[in-house]
Amino acid sequence: MVERSLDLDAVEAFVRIAELGSFTRAAEAMGTAQAAMSLKLKRLEDRLGCRLIERTPRHVQLSARGAAFLEHARELLAAHDRALATFAQARQRLTIGISDHVAGPELPALIARMNAQDPQLLIEIRIGSSGDLLQSYDRRELDAVLARMHVGRSDGELLAEEPFGWFAAPGWLHRADEPLPLATLAEPCGVRAMAGRALDAAGIAWAEVFVGGGVAAVAAAVMAGLGVAALAPRMLPLGAVDVGARLGLPALARLPVLLHTRTKDGRPRDALTALSAAFRSAVRG
Structure with missing residues (x-):
């Protein structure tokens, strides 16, 4: 018979593992150790009398019972938060x-x-x-x-x-007898400084052709075909291509x-x- 009370810490651990798909990432999110997360989950599974998470060497996934319990677990945590909020004087x-x-x-x-x-x-x-x-x-x-x-x-x-690379619009071409056209953020910008130093050290002439007030503006200039930008891959606009190797540009440091x-x-x-x-x-x- 299932006991009426549940450990809220164990319920939260289960929800984090389910949402992040990883004991390690869930432990980071809760500021605890992976072993502690495993112990909390086991305590909850023992209390409920069923396995909630199927563990494999490469990933974790919900069992059928775990999938059925997940929404109830979220509702339980939300109700707990609402109950506490009733007594809060003001939001932090x-x-x-x-x-x-x-x-x-x-x-x-x-x-x-x-x-x-x-x-x-x-x-x-x-x-x-x-x-x-x-x-x-x-x-x-x-x-x-x-x-x-x-x-x-x-x-x-x-x-x-985070790694960085040199990116341009598909089909963009650069004339070798002209300075490399660069789209950047306004100074002071650490990425702009890094890109300029790398080009100077490699003896490559360059010139700013666009200064954006944000990364979205720089990415738009790149896709408009104005030139090249130093960007992290996760920041790329759809369709941008790495032209560093083709143009012989220097490798950029991880920042x-x-x-x-x-x-x-x-x-x-x-x-x-x-x-x-x-x-x-x-x-x-």
């Missing part, structure tokens, strides 16, 4: 700055992950250049910043090191992405932990 606010070169197509999923972690947390996100956001962070206008490594900064938690925050505990820290885990998963693909 978490203000996060995200670099434009970091906030890619995964941004909706990152926001959803934080909201799922704590629906009662008021999340404010500002997009800008790494330098501007870090200045706001230093003025304590932001609780956290997700940005590429910035010159002179040694603080921050390393989340990922670290860091989380800067003074938030050490509580609900905001839990939301940032969920954000970090989701971002690592997005970069790993």
Whole structure:
């Protein structure tokens, strides 16, 4: 006979594993160890008297009973959050700055992950250049910043090191006797600086032909055939092609992405932990 009470931590562990498809990623999202996640799931399975997750060497998937229980588990967690919210005096606010070169197509999923972690947390996100956001962070206008490594900064938690390449529109051609036309973000931009240094070191003449106020504008200029841009593969517009090898352009370094925050505990820290885990998963693909 199934006991009436369930361990909410174990239920949340099951939901995270089911949503992320990985014990490792679920453990990162909950800020705990993989072994602890396995123990919580086993405790829930023992309580319910059935297997919820089928484990294989390469991946995890829901059992038939697990699939049937998943929506009920989500409803249980949501009801718990609503019950707690009844007694909350006001929503806590978490203000996060995200670099434009970091906030890619995964941004909706990152926001959803934080909201799922704590629906009662008021999340404010500002997009800008790494330098501007870090200045706001230093003025304590932001609780956290997700940005590429910035010159002179040694603080921050390393989340990922992201590759970059040279991308252009399909069929775009470059005349060898002309400087390489480059589409970039406005200064100060770490990616722009990296691209310029790499071309200078290789002895390749280049000229800015487009300066965008965001990565979306730079990508649009690339697809319009204006020139080449240094971009991370996950930021590419549909149809863009890597022209680095064809044009003999220098290899670009992998750039670290860091989380800067003074938030050490509580609900905001839990939301940032969920954000970090989701971002690592997005970069790993």
